[in-house]
Amino acid sequence: MTKPMPEVAPEKTKDRLIIDASQKYYKVLNQEIRLAVSNGAHAIELRNVNGQRYLADGINKRVKIHVHGTPGNNVGAFMDGPELYVHGNSQEQVGNTMNSGKIVVFGNASDVVGYGMRGGKIFIKGDAGYRVGIHMKQYKSSVPVVIVGGTTGDFLGEYMAGGIVIVLGLTADGDEIVGDYVGTGMHGGVIYVRGKPVPAHRLGEEPARVELTEKDNALLAKLLKEYSTELSLDFDKIMSKPFFKYIPQSHRPYGNMYANQP
């Protein structure tokens, strides 16, 4: 599952290859990006992005891509290795089925962030929509992480089979941090919510709240340190409130629902 990553030269601003996305249809823009990557570019800057879809789709090299503007749906879909920086808001399906790499969104994200994610990290500074982290998976060292700085919509972590979802509620201030049906169908992985526990009526049937251990605290500190550094947020402020942990009560929540045919 994991393959050795090649050494990547540290990025200097003047090393960035600049591609102007103005007036370019997504198919053309993506071809240019792929060509640049196959020609060995370590860092690419996309300017004037205005809704083009499937940026960095399926790219398997460890290239840094800076997106200036608003990318269209499916940014980073099926990608395996790149580091994307979205300097603005993103739309739906950020990191759809991504295998490894990192996506940092300096604005808000929309629905279905990290659908079927298999590894890597997604950091959202602002809010995200519904079905964040749906059907995330994990195996051994491939553990995907989604961290949302603000609030999320309904069905957070639906059907999770693995991975880590953290919601910080930094923009919430008293309002609801998560929506309804948190963790419904969860049978693996873990959800952490900062600030206050998920009200009982918003929690799905499968997850249960458990106490955090030393390992959890260390994990949160490590991930949130990286998160706050990337997004230039106050690490101490983030760690100043308590976290609440939710894991599946059973790894076979639907086991008793079926009976063999006679």
Next chain:
Amino acid sequence: MNQNKRGLIPPKFKQVINRELCRRCKRCILSCGFEALKFENGVIGIAGECVACHRCVTMCPEGAITIQKQPLDYRDNEYWTVEIREELYRQSESGGVILASMGNDKPFKSYFDHLVLDACQVTNPSIDPLREPMELRTYLGRKPEKVTVEKDKKGKFQLKGKMPANLLLETPIIFGGMSYGSVSLNTHKALAMAAKNCGILMNTGEGGLHKDLYPYTDNIIVQCASGRFGVNEEYLKRAAMIEIKIGQGAKPGIGGHLPGEKVTAPISETRMIPIGTDALSPAPHHDIYSIEDLRQLIFSLKEATEYKKPVCVKISAVHNVAAIASGVARAGADVICIDGFRGGTGATPKMVRDHVGIPIELAIAAVDDRLREENIRHQVSLIASGGIRTSADMIKAIGLGADAVAICTAALVALGCHLCQQCHTGNCSWGIATQRPEMERRLDPEWGGQQLTRLIQAWSYELKEVLGLLGVNAVESFRGSRERLRGIGLSELELDILGVKHAGR
């Protein structure tokens, strides 16, 4: 999940042992995956456990054992069948959804069995397939609106512009999707080997692609289902075609189901879910809520593979399948696989298997008609699946409009399956629908690959025979030729939907 305990339900099958022939080698006991036999001064059957998979019968060196229905006479009742009575017992004892495997076994009308083919006589001579060439080759993929040619420098004609990506099949049969998890790795290997030998394709199903199958890349369709199991960039690259599974005939509208019993360590690794957990794929892809969303997923996969590979969409045959297929074609799919209600599966709620969906014969006819009416038939290839049992079914499906057929149940029967319908328990004594290592190693992939190769070869010869007697020398020419089919014992409406006349007319 509740095991097959007797409770209110009487035993269904009994093992009958000929004590004179039996030499007490205990091979039958070892063969049984359901622990239905034991040894106490002789081989004894355990009441109620036998599922009639016949592994013991096949393996007995003396032919000393056979399986019979346990005689038990109920008062006849055409309405409250024995099956219904027993399901009521099971449900009242368990409170559960009845789970079954394989395909719809109810006595709905089979339209294949009411269709006959024409033959050449007198005025249009048949073609002898043994002495004259017959073209069985089929290309799957989008065809251009029109083909333009231009002259090159030497004055020879050549194709102008680029053809969209198409896949070559040496014969119009492929192996349909059966997930690694529902079937064993040895089954997948057998399918891959046969696909390569025969120049056709096999489909990984939604359980991911095991690395042992990497050498067969050119003959593999990878499936991207709602659970997205095993889907990464490597998976997409190692395929000849990518299939988005929207639905399957055995359980239209609901997602895949792999019971926890079958999620062992290797499955946990390929699917990236915890061991022992039920792998339930969600019913919809949660990023596809409209036809535009489907178009988005199709193009995200095309972008990920640089438009080099065709993308297939698999849908179940349901009521408005013609309209749905039209939408799918316009959404950018290159191939549409339609799965009728006889389609098999490794696990499904029995209620859904038996009562949801429509027959593939009607679906293919309706879809082929609709796409032709809208002048978009050339944009997609159609694959018919769901209960294709014989080469006759295949030929009739092609006559009704399909470009090719996909077989699954027939392929498993070729590997030894006796359709005992216990796949969901994971105890398959034949080593096919199981993850138990001691069972799986009974299926030799080399032998399996040869069995499947021979099956495809046999059907291909039969196809040539029928094309020959129809006076047609290429399967492409026969495609959609409703005029060469006639119905028998079908109503006017049924004939109208199928687009065929009644025999005699």
